Amino acid sequence: MSLEGRLDNESAAQLDQQLLPLWLEPFDLLVFNLARLAYISSMGLRSLFVAQKKMQERQGRTLFVDTQPAVQKVFDIVAAVDVGSVFASAAELDAYLDSMQRRATQSSSGDPEWA
Amino acid sequence: MVISLRLTGDPAEIPGALDALESWLGAAGLSAEDLGEWRLLAEEVLTNIVHHGSPPRCDEAIRIDGLRSGDGVELRVADRGRPFDPCAAAPPDLSAPPEERCGGGLGVHLMRSLADEMAYAYRDGRNILTLRKSSPSASCSQGQAQPEVATDDPL
Incomplete structure (x- = not known):
């Protein structure tokens, strides 16, 4: 999901609404592309917390890619996201997802640790 | 440079007030980074007041006064909501x-x-929150343009 412009008091409510139908779908990885998100306020953070919580409840993960400096600064101030879930670029995220997929493949081929 | 804004306490007025504040700060020469941070500060203050302070709706339920001086900006927000010291x-x-x-x-x-x-006072039935932040002009932080001088001319 790509976020653009400002995630503030107003647009956070819109994001919550847009995510609603998504929660009915089966998936275990939610990626927020923040390349074009220039601003986030506490109401926007709240929406991201809710999304992370919902993903956690379904044993899934939430990742953030291409966070811009102004948004990263706010993330850092409030420790809004797990450091390990932030990726500087789509290429970095792809490399991570590839390694996850390799592990999953290994586990299905009999590694008891990943079964 | 100064700005003065009055809000009735209607949440729908907040985006317009933030836009006005950002335009004023932009005209005062702040960098894009400082503009964003001031907008965020103001949004957090106003959202808190409207959603938690519940000021009675009136012409001046919230009053914002901004002052740009030297390398800093001071914003004073007074509201008639419930007393709250952030x-x-x-x-x-x-x-x-x-x-x-x-x-x-x-927030x-x-x-x-x-x-x-950040300083707080409660006076005459109003919460008064004062925020200060050093915000140098964008033109200063990027280095001032120097007039071109042909110092490399061998003649």
């Missing part, structure tokens, strides 16, 4: 994992972190 509010628990957080207290924490100074 300087004394308990900090949020930042150690809990993100998926266990509810987002409470983040005040952002205000405290982004402002250089």
Whole structure:
């Protein structure tokens, strides 16, 4: 999901609404592309917390890619996201997802640790 | 440079007030980074007032006064809502994992972190919150344009 412009008091409510139908779908990885998100306020953070919580409840993960400096600064101030879930670029995220997929493949081929 | 804005306490007025404030700060020469941080500070203050302070709707339920001087900006926000001192509010628990957080207290924490100074007083039935932040002009921080001088001319 790509976020653009400002995630503030107003647009956070819109994001919550847009995510609603998504929660009915089966998936275990939610990626927020923040390349074009220039601003986030506490109401926007709240929406991201809710999304992370919902993903956690379904044993899934939430990742953030291409966070811009102004948004990263706010993330850092409030420790809004797990450091390990932030990726500087789509290429970095792809490399991570590839390694996850390799592990999953290994586990299905009999590694008891990943079964 | 000064700006003065009056709000009735209607949440729908907040985006317009933030736009006006940002235009004023832009005209005052602030960098894009400082503009964003001031907008965020103001949004957190106003959202808190409207959603938690519940000021009675009137012509001047909230009054914002901005002053640009030297290398800094001072913003004073007065409101007629319930007394609330954000300087004394308990900090949020930042150690809990993100998926266990509810987002409470983040606005005040952002205000405290982004402002250089934050002062609160309650006078004449009004909360008065003053925020200060050093915000040099963008043109200064990028280095001032020098007039071209042909010093390399061998003649």
